[in-house]
Amino acid sequence: MLEQIYGTIQYARLGEQVAxxxxxxxxxxxxxxxxxxxxxxxxxxxxxxxxxxxxxxxKVLSERGLIEVxxxxxxxxxxxxxxxxxxxxxxxxxxxxxSLTQFHEIRSVLEVAATGFAAERATPEDLARLREMAGRxxxxxxxxxxxxxxxxxxxxxxxxxxxxxxxxxQVVLSPxxxxxxEIRHVTYHIADSPRRGQDFHHQILACLERADVEGAxxxxxxxxxQVEGDLRIAEASLLAEGRG
Numbered sequence: 001m002l003e004q005i006y007g008t009i010q011y012a013r014l015g016e017q018v019a020x021x022x023x024x025x026x027x028x029x030x031x032x033x034x035x036x037x038x039x040x041x042x043x044x045x046x047x048x049x050x051x052x053x054x055x056x057x058x059k060v061l062s063e064r065g066l067i068e069v070x071x072x073x074x075x076x077x078x079x080x081x082x083x084x085x086x087x088x089x090x091x092x093x094x095x096x097x098x099s100l101t102q103f104h105e106i107r108s109v110l111e112v113a114a115t116g117f118a119a120e121r122a123t124p125e126d127l128a129r130l131r132e133m134a135g136r137x138x139x140x141x142x143x144x145x146x147x148x149x150x151x152x153x154x155x156x157x158x159x160x161x162x163x164x165x166x167x168x169x170q171v172v173l174s175p176x177x178x179x180x181x182e183i184r185h186v187t188y189h190i191a192d193s194p195r196r197g198q199d200f201h202h203q204i205l206a207c208l209e210r211a212d213v214e215g216a217x218x219x220x221x222x223x224x225x226q227v228e229g230d231l232r233i234a235e236a237s238l239l240a241e242g243r244g
Contacts, residue, residue: 015056018047019064022057026066026077037067037075100186103179104231108224110173111157112217118163119208119216126163130205133159137198149194150184156201163208187230196226 025031037043037058040051047054058075061067068078118126133156140149157180161173187193200223207216 014049014053015060018043018049018053018057019060021047022061023064023066026061031077033077033079035077036073037077039074100179100183101228101231101235103176104183104224104228107173107176107180108221108228110169110176111160112220112224114161114164114166114169114173115204115208115220116213116217117166117169118160119211119213121165122163122208122211126159127205127209129159130156130163130208134198134201134205137201141194141198146185146188150181150188153184153194153197153201154178154180160204183227183231186234187227190230190233193226193230197223200226 022031022037031037038046040054040058043054043057044051058067058069062069062075066078067075069075122130133152136152137149137156139145140152154177157177158174161170161177164170184194200219203219204216204223207213207219
């Protein structure tokens, strides 16, 4: 039994080492997207390991989204999907049991920075999308359409991340912004919270339209403070109800 366990660990460690080497070849372009990996036997000879280790390495790379295994055809280098990376990051953070307040703390730091870059880099198309979403939120507020407002709110912040034109902001913020829906559901009925938030959205958009980087950062900072305050009130209320 112990030999089986140690054998599995050994294969896993060697597989990880081989996976890292192949990963570097993919990232530096020696193995371009769409190219097919050599057969297992050839890879085993190249790296001086068993075919079992190669299979473990391919499994690791497949889980990372760098390799697609096509049954009957082989293994192909694939384009790393930002959506998959964001989804996996979201699962990882949730698995650690982070609270909504902790999510918001991380979100605040990242969104303030991303909004500053958006003010500097937003294209006319970015601004048009943000205006449209702000207009939709105005309409949903006037009819008290909670679900629609929450969806548009999430979209607005997602578009802000896009407008930073930094793909890393988009990947890292995506799973965090998704949690915004939960936060907005919790705070929606707190003392005119949606209206106050919407006022900040319009102010942020105005800063982007005049390329006011510092103004955009400061306004987003104030918006995050507003959301944090509403969130703490809502969580305290929910806690009190639970005790009751």
